[in-house]
Amino acid sequence: MIHFFRKKRKRKLRKTLEEWKKILTPEQYHVTREKGTEAVFAGDFHDSQKKGTYHCVCCENPLFSSEDKFDSGTGWPSFARTHNERSIEKRYDYSFKMIRTEVICAVCEAHLGHVFPDGPKEMTGLRYCINGTSLTFSQEMEPPKP
Ligand SMILES: [Zn+2]
Numbered sequence: 460m461i462h463f464f465r466k467k468r469k470r471k472l473r474k475t476l477e478e479w480k481k482i483l484t485p486e487q488y489h490v491t492r493e494k495g496t497e498a499v500f501a502g503d504f505h506d507s508q509k510k511g512t513y514h515c516v517c518c519e520n521p522l523f524s525s526e527d528k529f530d531s532g533t534g535w536p537s538f539a540r541t542h543n544e545r546s547i548e549k550r551y552d553y554s555f556k557m558i559r560t561e562v563i564c565a566v567c568e569a570h571l572g573h574v575f576p577d578g579p580k581e582m583t584g585l586r587y588c589i590n591g592t593s594l595t596f597s598q599e600m601e602p603p604k605p
Pocket residue numbers: 515516517518519520564565566567568569
């Protein structure tokens with residue numbers, strides 16, 4: 460059972476498709492604006508173990524933390540929870556004769572991937588299956604050595 464929450468929304472960032480086309484690479488545009496899916500193991504980050512925060516490639520909204528990332532073996536970056544409660548929104552997706560839950564950026568509505576209820580039980584039980592193409596990463600700074 461997936462619950463849908465309607466939280467008070469952040470102000471949306473809206474651009475036309477032409478505007479997005481100018482600032483995104485063709486691959487980023489296809490995934491985030493045309494609901495594309497990157498080829499398995501093709502995107503960045505699926506095996507990254509660096510510490511830091513994953514942001515939306517379109518608007519830099521913080522989406523996921525490396526702490527919640529796990530190796531799902533699927534070839535896409537997978538997370539057990541979102542960075543904060545305003546990171547994403549969920550929508551039903553009826554494409555490909557399946558009912559799935561689509562995950563979009565709460566600020567700019569970029570398509571990010573889907574969430575499935577088969578994540579690690581010791582975490583949240585959720586698996587956010589995300590296209591690496593829709594993410595940018597900011598690495599956590601190491602504390603300065605004494
Ligand atoms: Zn965004």
